[in-house]
Amino acid sequence: MNQTASQHAEEFGFELGDIIQEWLWDDDVDDSIRAQIEELTGEDLVDEDYxxxxxxxxxxxxxxxxxxxxxxxxxxxxxxxxxxxxxWVLTPKPGRRGAASSSTVQSAAKTAGMNAATPLTVNSDWNGIRLRAFGKGR
Known part of the structure; x- marks a missing residue:
């Protein structure tokens, strides 16, 4: 199990019993992150059709x-x-295949009416950025 993912699962803000929806899954995602979220919540991740x-x-x-x-x-x-x-939007880290610039995520968030708020180093291959609706939190 990836120790960094284990350490950061709680930092996502998810809690026991939470239902977490996963969007744009593909075979390149980090299964240790998914497993830690499922272990923390006690629930399987649900897909975008939920x-x-x-x-x-x-x-x-x-x-x-x-x-x-x-x-x-x-x-x-x-x-x-x-x-x-x-x-959360999770992106490959710089230097990894598929790495996205933070400005791309911030621009997309702004277009969607959201602020890119809290960055998180998820593990050695993935970063995360928490989004919040304008006017909500920091």
Whole structure:
């Protein structure tokens, strides 16, 4: 199990019993991050087809994907997110295949009506950035 992912699972802001929705999964995602979230919440991650309210969201994003698609995904994810729960965009770190610039994520977040708020080093290959609706938190 990746120790960094283990240390940071709680820093996502997820809690026991939370339902976490995962968007844009692909075979390059880090399964240790997913496993730690599932262990922390005690629940399996649900995919983007899940149509009930969720307590948190992770979006896997890579450079080369359409920025407008990221904005649309953020909007779609936020509509099922209850009570301003944690919404994270996870991107490969600089130097890794698919690394996205923080300005791309920030621009997409702004277009979606969100602020890019809290950065997090998730592990040696992935960074995360927490998004919040304008006017919510810091």
């Amino acid at each position: 149509d009930s309210a969720v307590d948190g969201v992770i979006i896997w994003w890579r450079d080369g994907d359409d920025e407008d698609e990221l904005s649309d995904t953020i909007v779609d994810a936020y509509t099922v997110l209850g009570d301003d729960g944690p919404l």
